[in-house]
Amino acid sequence: MPELTPTLIWAQRASKVFVTFEQLGTTDVKVSLTAGLFTLSANVKDSDKSYKIENMPLWDEIDEEGSTWFQNDRAVVISLKKNKEEWWDGLTKEKSLKRFIKVDFAKWCDEDDKEYTGEDSFPGGGYDEMGGMGGMMGGMGGMGGMMGGGMGGMGGMDMDKLMAGMGGMGGGDFDGDDDDALDDIDHLPGLPSLADEDGPPPLEDDASKAAEAELEEVD
Secondary structure, eight states: OOOBOOOEEEEEOSSEEEEEEEOTTEEEEEEEEETTEEEEEEEETTSOOEEEEEEEEBSSOEEEEEEEEEEOSSEEEEEEEESSOOOOSOSBSOGGGGGGEEEOTTTOOOTTOTTOOSSOSSGGGSGGGTTHHHHHHHHHHHHHHHHHHHHHGGGGSOHHHHHHHHHTTTOOOOOHHHHHHHHHHHTOTTSOOTTOTTOSOOOHHHHHHHHHHHHHHHO
């Protein structure tokens, strides 16, 4: 079976480039960095699949001695150390390979990102401790637990006390005290009495009947 071209995802910092080949169960992994050319080959456990990308020219020069790579059960990750702290416009200038290269949005950071501190966002400050990657992703999953736990904590509140406290905000139960409060309002100076003997204005039907009665008296 012919070798397949691996799909690579990449991200960068001012001094490094991170390249990842996501594939479960890779074996016989080989990574070569020679004269600015990148080569990666790998087989897949319990499968006849084989991947290889050979002599891909990188965007700019790298420090081969300062570059490292790591393999686990889920991916092969390479950390390329740049010779110059400059931001690359791409991973490679080879147009025919660009369809196999995608942005690693989980690690991506723009040059003008205000939150960018200049440090790698990985445990230990770099890919030399790549064993921490799995823990990082697990930690992201834990965010759901954080939110669930925080919301769940409201269940431990005394709802009677909470509702009693809310009553003071203008709500609360309606009881006999409200009638007393209305009486107090009724006797406030400058306000018309709620118990005015004149009463409310007549309804429209009553007013019509009264008008008809007056007309009959005139006749």
